[in-house]
Amino acid sequence: MAKIDLFKDFEKNISFVILEETYKTFQLCSKDLNPLHTDEKFAKEKGFSGCVMYGNILNAFISYAIGMELPTKDVMLQTQDIQYKKPVFLNDKLVLNLRTEEIHEGVHVVIFVYKFLNEQSKVVAKGRVQIGIFE
Amino acid sequence: MAKIDLFKDFEKNISFVILEETYKTFQLCSKDLNPLHTDEKFAKEKGFSGCVMYGNILNAFISYAIGMELPTKDVMLQTQDIQYKKPVFLNDKLVLNLRTEEIHEGVHVVIFVYKFLNEQSKVVAKGRVQIGIFE
Numbered sequence: 001m002a003k004i005d006l007f008k009d010f011e012k013n014i015s016f017v018i019l020e021e022t023y024k025t026f027q028l029c030s031k032d033l034n035p036l037h038t039d040e041k042f043a044k045e046k047g048f049s050g051c052v053m054y055g056n057i058l059n060a061f062i063s064y065a066i067g068m069e070l071p072t073k074d075v076m077l078q079t080q081d082i083q084y085k086k087p088v089f090l091n092d093k094l095v096l097n098l099r100t101e102e103i104h105e106g107v108h109v110v111i112f113v114y115k116f117l118n119e120q121s122k123v124v125a126k127g128r129v130q131i132g133i134f135e
Numbered sequence: 136m137a138k139i140d141l142f143k144d145f146e147k148n149i150s151f152v153i154l155e156e157t158y159k160t161f162q163l164c165s166k167d168l169n170p171l172h173t174d175e176k177f178a179k180e181k182g183f184s185g186c187v188m189y190g191n192i193l194n195a196f197i198s199y200a201i202g203m204e205l206p207t208k209d210v211m212l213q214t215q216d217i218q219y220k221k222p223v224f225l226n227d228k229l230v231l232n233l234r235t236e237e238i239h240e241g242v243h244v245v246i247f248v249y250k251f252l253n254e255q256s257k258v259v260a261k262g263r264v265q266i267g268i269f270e
Contacts, residue, residue, distance in 0.1 A: 022164055025161075026195065029156075029160035029192065029195045030195035030198045033202070034210075035208055046209075046211075056197065056212075057164065059215075060164045060167075063189055063191040064167040067168070067171075076171060076187075077190045079219065080217050084214065
């Protein structure tokens with residue numbers, strides 16, 4: 001069986017928590033110290049309950065999902081997009097729902113749609129990811 | 136002057152290096168240990184000269200650029216997309232070219248186009264970012 005056939009009807013829910021470690025390692029990686037993410041007073045002035053987490057932590061979770069949670073490790077990211085719908089905060093528990101939308105066997109490409117849901121089952125972010133399969 | 140006016144004709148080049156620290160902190164943040172990024176032998180079998188860096192390190196750089204390098208810090212990511220064009224390796228020096236594509240004053244939105252260039256001036260990734268401005 002071709003590896004790409006593993007993605008037919010593929011759907012998975014993957015749980016994440018935005019831990020202090022997640023926040024701090026992202027900050028060290030990115031060097032992004034924008035006050036929305038680092039200054040509680042600033043974030044509250046903008047109408048949030050506290051420092052808003054970096055949106056791109058969710059893209060780091062996408063990296064994990066694609067790299068570690070698919071039926072084969074023989075994959076490589078080609079394109080990604082994300083729409084941020086609601087702010088995410090420290091210690092939030094999220095579930096990523098990832099499912100195959102399209103399979104293009106001739107070019108070894110799979111396109112997924114995904115959404116991140118918070119504990120209130122609200123969509124906090126959604127988008128698409130396209131990967132190539134090493135057959 | 137409205138803050139959004141600061142983005143008229145905005146264009147900036149921002150330099151990044153994918154340091155060992157960048158790679159390791161991203162790995163700690165994401166927990167992505169896919170062998171393409173961690174096993175040199177595996178990466179070479181797939182035709183690369185060594186471990187391929189996580190594509191989402193570039194999205195962490197976008198986080199920095201939007202959070203720290205714009206004419207105002209009163210911004211928030213709304214949407215992002217990225218197309219990966221060439222692999223990126225440890226110690227690669229990249230330049231991000233970021234420029235305003237559209238301004239929607241009525242909804243306080245700016246859309247940028249961007250590209251990451253390597254030392255050979257080849258585009259390694261490109262995309263769009265939409266932000267909201269806190270006026």
